[in-house]
Amino acid sequence: MILFFTTTGVLNERLIAGMTWDQVLHARLIGAALMIPVGRPYGMWRDWMMGHAKETRASRVLWDSLALMSFQVPIYAAIIAFSGATGDGLVFGVLGAAVMMLCLGRPYGAFLNGIRRLFGLPPGGEKPMSLNDSRKST
DSSP, X not given: OHHHHHHHHHHIIIIISOOOXXXXXXXXXXXXXXXXXXXXXXXXXXXXXXXXXXXXXXXXXHHHHHHHHHHHHHHHHHHXXXXXXXXXXXXXXXXHHHHHXXXXXXXXXXXXXXXXXXXXXXXXXXXXXXXXXXXXXX
8 A cells, every 4th residue: 555655645745735845745654654554444445345346347446446535535635634735735635636546446456456466365355355264265
């Protein structure tokens, strides 16, 4: 999550929200610190959301994007507000993030599945992700 979203966050905060470089740095530091504890809950949220997707590509893209946007936009709004975004900058920053997350949901989901595959875990939305889950088949 840190690798994938730091770059998009910087672009959104600087170019869309109009934050200063100091504010962007503050937002990225907070964001990085928050991404660690929310990574696992987001993975669980995404798995649950992807369970609603049909086997079609369009359905998987839609549900992946909705999962990312619905989970991350409220957190992102708090991060940039706390880092100094106000008024129109805050509104445009949140809207910019929502649009980016709708567009990046599926690429990020594919990235997550690649990481899961790297560590021998099943793709999201198909089986429990936990290494110690007794329900996981071997």
